[in-house]
Amino acid sequence: MDNVRVVVLRLGHRLVRDERVSTHLALVARAFGASEIIFPEQEDLDVQKKVEDVVNRFGGNFKVSFGGAWRNIIKEWISRGGIVVHLTMYGVPLPEIIGEIRSRNRDVMVVVGGAKVPREVYSMATYNVSVTNQPHSEIAALAVFLDHYFEGKEFYLKFDNAKLRVIPSPSGKKVVSIGR
Amino acid sequence: MDNVRVVVLRLGHRLVRDERVSTHLALVARAFGASEIIFPEQEDLDVQKKVEDVVNRFGGNFKVSFGGAWRNIIKEWISRGGIVVHLTMYGVPLPEIIGEIRSRNRDVMVVVGGAKVPREVYSMATYNVSVTNQPHSEIAALAVFLDHYFEGKEFYLKFDNAKLRVIPSPSGKKVVSIGR
Numbered sequence: 635m636d637n638v639r640v641v642v643l644r645l646g647h648r649l650v651r652d653e654r655v656s657t658h659l660a661l662v663a664r665a666f667g668a669s670e671i672i673f674p675e676q677e678d679l680d681v682q683k684k685v686e687d688v689v690n691r692f693g694g695n696f697k698v699s700f701g702g703a704w705r706n707i708i709k710e711w712i713s714r715g716g717i718v719v720h721l722t723m724y725g726v727p728l729p730e731i732i733g734e735i736r737s738r739n740r741d742v743m744v745v746v747g748g749a750k751v752p753r754e755v756y757s758m759a760t761y762n763v764s765v766t767n768q769p770h771s772e773i774a775a776l777a778v779f780l781d782h783y784f785e786g787k788e789f790y791l792k793f794d795n796a797k798l799r800v801i802p803s804p805s806g807k808k809v810v811s812i813g814r
Numbered sequence: 815m816d817n818v819r820v821v822v823l824r825l826g827h828r829l830v831r832d833e834r835v836s837t838h839l840a841l842v843a844r845a846f847g848a849s850e851i852i853f854p855e856q857e858d859l860d861v862q863k864k865v866e867d868v869v870n871r872f873g874g875n876f877k878v879s880f881g882g883a884w885r886n887i888i889k890e891w892i893s894r895g896g897i898v899v900h901l902t903m904y905g906v907p908l909p910e911i912i913g914e915i916r917s918r919n920r921d922v923m924v925v926v927g928g929a930k931v932p933r934e935v936y937s938m939a940t941y942n943v944s945v946t947n948q949p950h951s952e953i954a955a956l957a958v959f960l961d962h963y964f965e966g967k968e969f970y971l972k973f974d975n976a977k978l979r980v981i982p983s984p985s986g987k988k989v990v991s992i993g994r
Contacts, residue, residue, distance in 0.1 A: 766845045
């Protein structure tokens with residue numbers, strides 16, 4: 635699974651109103667091992683800037699990208715052999731399906747939306763997966779999905795070219811600057 | 815661990831600005847098995863109403879409560895024998911400490927804040943725990959912590975007195991109304 639690429643497709647982003655939730659989604663995607671988040675509907679430069687600031691300081695190659703119709707993005711992903719996992723409270727419980735998803739060893743596009751995801755997404759997705767069947771948060775669903783998918787690998791990720799690194803501490807804040 | 819009570823203490827909530835993030839935190843707390851979220855600083859009736867609407871429809875006994883100084887709430891929790899887990903990107907990595915936290919078999923208060931958590935919280939907490947040492951989202955950190963703490967038990971929770979129940983589906987939305 636080491637060469638599998640995971641990207642996140644964020645549907646339903648609205649300017650200003652969703653800036654904070656979408657920034658959380660992007661930062662979770664990065665911290666938990668995805669390589670990119672795509673916003674097909676709205677080019678939100680504020681979100682992009684915030685995430686790029688984190689990448690610049692904490693390293694790695696995570697990308698925020700825009701554009702294209704979501705339908706085409708999903709179709710193209712599938713036509714290239716990738717699978718599409720749509721996270722929804724209506725889907726199949728994560729523990730029942732994560733083994734199968736992992737064992738396919740394909741690139742994964744994780745689709746996250748808000749309340750109003752078009753019906754078509756459900757039928758286009760390879761898997762509709764629930765992180766509990768209760769209403770909560772797409773941010774939480776994304777994090778828990780990626781944690782299960784990568785089996786905790788995110789706790790040991792190294793981010794290249796970081797300027798700052800946190801040194802885990804039982805009782806305070808330790809951050810080191812890394813000279814280049 | 816069946817009788818352990820888990821509550822969430824939300825620091826740094828600001829009216830209007832943080833409504834959505836705090837609502838996500840509360841819904842994650844509920845869906846992942848906590849019994850209560852406490853807002854010590856701001857009485858936000860909009861958040862409370864949104865969460866109570868979910869409880870009313872999807873069941874359970876989750877509570878949103880307000881008031882008290884956070885310092886006293888933490889002190890009282892500890893004096894009653896509970897432990898306090900503060901989630902922070904600077905803390906000890908979750909996989910290194912979750913076994914110990916679980917094995918203590920005590921009531922747990924999970925403290926989540928934003929960027930500006932007072933220094934004193936770090937010293938008062940029984941454990942400062944990181945869900946990766948990267949910046950991302952307190953919502954994601956809470957969900958992953960609770961998932962690991964409960965070892966996936968949240969996927970099998972039953973919520974009493976639900977009016978609606980989602981029936982997991984591979985490709986659509988199935989919701990049943992439950993007559994009472």
